[in-house]
Amino acid sequence: xxxxxxxxxxxxxxxxxxxxxxxxxxxxxxxxxxxxxxxxxxxxxxxxxxxxxxxxxxxxxxxxxxxxxxxxxxxxxxxxxxxxxxxxxxxxxxxxxxxxxxxxxxxxxxxxxxxxxxxxxxxxxxxxxxxxxxxxxxxxxxxxxxxxxxxxxxxxxxxxxxxxxxxxxxxxxxxxxxxxxxxxxxxxxxxxxxxxxxxxxxxxxxxxxxxxxxxxxxxxxxxxxxxxxxxxxxxxxxxxxxxxxxxxxxxxxxxxxxxxxxxxxxxxxxxx
Amino acid sequence: xxxxxxxxxxxxxxxxxxxxxxxxxxxxxxxxxxxxxxxxxxxxxxxxxxxxxxxxxxxxxxxxxxxxxxxxxxxxxxxxxxxxxxxxxxxxxxxxxxxxxxxxxxxxxxxxxxxxxxxxxxxxxxxxxxxxxxxxxxxxxxxxxxxxxxxxxxxxxxxxxxxxxxxxxxxxxxxxxxxxxxxxxxxxxxxxxxxxxxxxxxxxxxxxxxxxxxxxxxxxxxxxxxxxxxxxxxxxxxxxxxxxxxxxxxxxxxxxxxxxxxxxxxxxxxxxxxxxxxxxxxxxx
Ligand SMILES: Nc1ncnc2c1ncn2[C@@H]1O[C@H](COP(=O)(O)OP(=O)(O)O)[C@@H](O)[C@H]1O
Ligand SMILES: [Mg+2]
Numbered sequence: 001x002x003x004x005x006x007x008x009x010x011x012x013x014x015x016x017x018x019x020x021x022x023x024x025x026x027x028x029x030x031x032x033x034x035x036x037x038x039x040x041x042x043x044x045x046x047x048x049x050x051x052x053x054x055x056x057x058x059x060x061x062x063x064x065x066x067x068x069x070x071x072x073x074x075x076x077x078x079x080x081x082x083x084x085x086x087x088x089x090x091x092x093x094x095x096x097x098x099x100x101x102x103x104x105x106x107x108x109x110x111x112x113x114x115x116x117x118x119x120x121x122x123x124x125x126x127x128x129x130x131x132x133x134x135x136x137x138x139x140x141x142x143x144x145x146x147x148x149x150x151x152x153x154x155x156x157x158x159x160x161x162x163x164x165x166x167x168x169x170x171x172x173x174x175x176x177x178x179x180x181x182x183x184x185x186x187x188x189x190x191x192x193x194x195x196x197x198x199x200x201x202x203x204x205x206x207x208x209x210x211x212x213x214x215x216x217x218x219x220x221x222x223x224x225x226x227x228x229x230x231x232x233x234x235x236x237x238x239x240x241x242x243x244x245x246x247x248x249x250x251x252x253x254x255x256x257x258x259x260x261x262x263x264x265x266x267x268x269x270x271x272x
Numbered sequence: 273x274x275x276x277x278x279x280x281x282x283x284x285x286x287x288x289x290x291x292x293x294x295x296x297x298x299x300x301x302x303x304x305x306x307x308x309x310x311x312x313x314x315x316x317x318x319x320x321x322x323x324x325x326x327x328x329x330x331x332x333x334x335x336x337x338x339x340x341x342x343x344x345x346x347x348x349x350x351x352x353x354x355x356x357x358x359x360x361x362x363x364x365x366x367x368x369x370x371x372x373x374x375x376x377x378x379x380x381x382x383x384x385x386x387x388x389x390x391x392x393x394x395x396x397x398x399x400x401x402x403x404x405x406x407x408x409x410x411x412x413x414x415x416x417x418x419x420x421x422x423x424x425x426x427x428x429x430x431x432x433x434x435x436x437x438x439x440x441x442x443x444x445x446x447x448x449x450x451x452x453x454x455x456x457x458x459x460x461x462x463x464x465x466x467x468x469x470x471x472x473x474x475x476x477x478x479x480x481x482x483x484x485x486x487x488x489x490x491x492x493x494x495x496x497x498x499x500x501x502x503x504x505x506x507x508x509x510x511x512x513x514x515x516x517x518x519x520x521x522x523x524x525x526x527x528x529x530x531x532x533x534x535x536x537x538x539x540x541x542x543x544x545x546x547x548x549x550x551x552x553x554x555x556x557x
Contacts, residue, residue: 102453104446111545
C-alpha cells in the first residue's frame with residue numbers, strides 16, 4: 001500500500017504537461033454476463049482503443065451497458081469474456097496503481113465532510129501526507145472554480161457546484177483515466193452547458209483519458225475526440241464517429257455546419 | 273418528542289446561518305412553542321388541583337399536585353439515593369447493549385452468513401415481553417446489580433442493532449465504487465464511509481434505548497430489589513403511600529426526559545450534518 005501511494009506521487013504529471021506515453025485503454029472482445037436468473041448478457045464483443053489523452057464519449061439508450069463497461073474498465077467488475085488493458089496492465093492492476101478517477105450522475109459527496117475534506121478523501125485513503133493533500137485540494141478547488149468554498153458543507157452548494165466538487169475529488173490522485181458516468185444528466189440545461197465548457201478547460205490543464213457516458217448527442221460531440229455509439233441488448237459498439245472539430249472549442253461551435261452534420265449522423269445511428 | 277426535536281433543530285442551524293432575520297424568526301418560533309407547552313402543562317396541573325378539591329378525592333387514591341409536591345420535598349433524600357442505582361443500572365445496560373449492537377451490526381455487514389444465522393435469533397429474543405423477563409433474570413442471576421444490567425442491556429440492544437445494520441448498509445453504490453476505484457480496503461470503507469453514514473441511524477437507536485433502559489431498570493427493580501426507583505414504586509404501593517408513589521413517578525419521568533435530552537444534545541454535536549440536512553428538507557427526513 002505504502003509503496004503504491006509512493007507510485008502515485010512519483011507518476012504525478014503536473015498541470016499542462018501530460019505523459020502521452022503508454023498504450024491507453026484497449027478493449028478486446030469484451031463480454032459480460034450478469035449471473036442473474038436467467039443470466040443477463042449486458043455486453044457482447046466490445047472492441048475499442050483509446051489513446052492517451054483522448055476524450056471519448058459513450059452514447060446509447062438506457063440499459064445498453066455503459067455503466068457496466070465503465071466498471072469493467074475500472075477493474076471493479078471482471079469481464080466474463082475478452083480482455084481490457086490499461087497501458088498494458090490489467091484493470092485490476094491499474095486500480096491498484098490508482099489510475100482511475102470516477103464521477104457519477106449524483107455528486108455523492110460525504111455530507112459529514114466539508115467541501116475541502118471531500119476533495120482530500122482519496123488522498124487520505126492512499127496515505128498521502130497531510131501537507132500534500134492540502135496543497136492538492138487547494139489547487140483543485142481553484143481549478144474547478146470553487147476556491148473559497150472549501151469550508152462549506154456539500155448541502156450548502158447547488159447541484160452544479162457539487163458536481164464540480166465531485167470532479168475535483170476525482171482528480172485528486174492525478175488519474176490517467178477519468179471515468180464519468182452521465183455526470184451532468186441531473187443538471188439543468190444552463191448548468192450543463194457551463195460545466196461542459198468548464199470540463200474542457202479542466203481537461204486541457206489536467207490532460208487524461210476521459211471516458212464520458214451521456215445521453216446527450218450535442219454534449220458528446222462538443223466534448224469528444226470520438227463518440228462510441230452503443231446499442232442494446234446485449235450492449236455492443238454499433239459505430240464509432242470521429243469528431244474532427246478544432247480545439248479549443250466554445251459553445252458557438254454548435255451552430256457550425258460540421259457540428260450539425262455530426263449531430264444528424266449520430267441521431268440517425270441512435271434511432272436506427 | 274418527535275415534534276420537539278424537529279422544532280429545536282433549526283435553532284442549532286441558525287447559529288451558523290448568516291441570515292440574521294431568518295435566525296431570529298426561528299428563535300421566536302421556538303420560544304412561542306415552548307410557551308405553549310408550559311401553558312398546557314400548567315393548565316393541566318391547575319385543573320387537576322381544582323378537581324381533587326372540588327370532588328374531594330382522598331389523597332391516598334389520587335393526590336393533588338400540591339400534595340405530590342410536598343411529598344417530593346419530604347422524601348427528597350430517599351428519592352435521590354434511590355435514583356442513583358437506577359441511573360447506574362440503566363447507564364451500564366445502555367452502554368453495554370449499544371456497544372454489542374454496533375459491534376454485531378459491523379459483523380453483519382461484513383459477514384453475510386453471520387447475519388443470516390443471527391439476525392432471526394435477535395428478532396426472536398426481541399419478541400419476548402421484557403416485563404416477563406425480569407423474574408427470569410432474578411432467578412438466574414440473583415437480585416443484585418447484574419440481573420438489572422442484564423435486563424437493561426437486552427432492552428438497549430435490539431433497536432440499535434436494527435438501526436445500525438440499516439445505516440451501515442445504506443451506502444450508495446457509487447460511493448462504494450468510488451472507494452473501490454482507488455483500491456480502498458474494507459477497513460477504509462467502514463471507517464470513512466459506512467460508520468459515519470450509520471451514525472444518524474445509530475442515534476435513532478440511542479434515543480429509543482436511552483429512555484427504555486431507564487424504564488427497563490425500574491421494571492427490573494420491581495422484582496426483589498432493595499433499592500432504586502422501581503423499589504420505591506413497589507414499596508410505596510405496599511405502604512399505601514400514594515403521595516410517595518406519585519413523587520417517585522415524577523422523578524422517574526423527569527429522569528427519562530433528562531436522558532432523552534442528553535442524547536439529543538450529544539447527537540447535535542456528533543451528527544451536525546444531519547441537522548442541516550433536515551433543515552434543507554424542511555424538517556422531514
Ligand atoms: N449488478 C447487476 N446485476 C444484474 N444486472 C445488472 C446489474 N447492473 C446492471 N445490470 C443490467 O445490465 C444492463 C446494463 O446496465 P447498465 O450498465 O447500468 O446500463 P446503462 O448504464 O447503459 O444504462 C441492464 O439491463 C441492467 O439492468
Ligand atoms: Mg448507467
